[in-house]
Amino acid sequence: MNMKQRKWMSGTLGARRQEGMTLLEVMMGVLVLGVMTVSLYAGFAYGFNQIRTSRENLRATQILGERMEVIRLVNWDDLNTSGYIPTKFVAPFYADNPTNLQSNNFFYTGAVQVANAPFTETYSTNMRMIQIQLTWPSGRRVSTRSMTTFVAQYGMQKYVY
Numbered sequence: 001m002n003m004k005q006r007k008w009m010s011g012t013l014g015a016r017r018q019e020g021m022t023l024l025e026v027m028m029g030v031l032v033l034g035v036m037t038v039s040l041y042a043g044f045a046y047g048f049n050q051i052r053t054s055r056e057n058l059r060a061t062q063i064l065g066e067r068m069e070v071i072r073l074v075n076w077d078d079l080n081t082s083g084y085i086p087t088k089f090v091a092p093f094y095a096d097n098p099t100n101l102q103s104n105n106f107f108y109t110g111a112v113q114v115a116n117a118p119f120t121e122t123y124s125t126n127m128r129m130i131q132i133q134l135t136w137p138s139g140r141r142v143s144t145r146s147m148t149t150f151v152a153q154y155g156m157q158k159y160v161y
Helices: 003-017 023-072 122-126
Strands: 088-092 107-116 127-138 141-152
Touching: 023 107, 023 127, 023 141, 122 127
Parallel strands: none
Antiparallel strands: 088 107, 107 127, 127 141
16 A cells, blocks of 8 residues: 555544544433533522521521510510510511512511529529510421520629629
């Protein structure tokens, strides 16, 4: 074989190898692309779900903090008066315009419990335990958060100092 024939044969052979991909290679490429696309959208869905859950938890903490601050301003006699502090309340998720609620707004349902302090010390009759519990719909489940505090009749400084 001369040089010209060899060059021509190797050229066609190399060209044949690079002509196209097999069906198996194309299907594997499509499979990899499909897995990557599904993973991308699953990551987006997970991220948006985490953001929604964080916003709901933050709003629940805000509501609990607001209610606790109001209860801490109540004097001892009113705190022990039955019915003075409402035992049930409702608060919206979007609180910026409570008269014109948004369509995707939902409500937190709260329960307030005032009880004797669970202590055995002599000053336990001068203390009350206040617990506020919130529940709200979160996707397909119901979420719950609670906050507990203690109120002393004469303030904490009498018991600390």
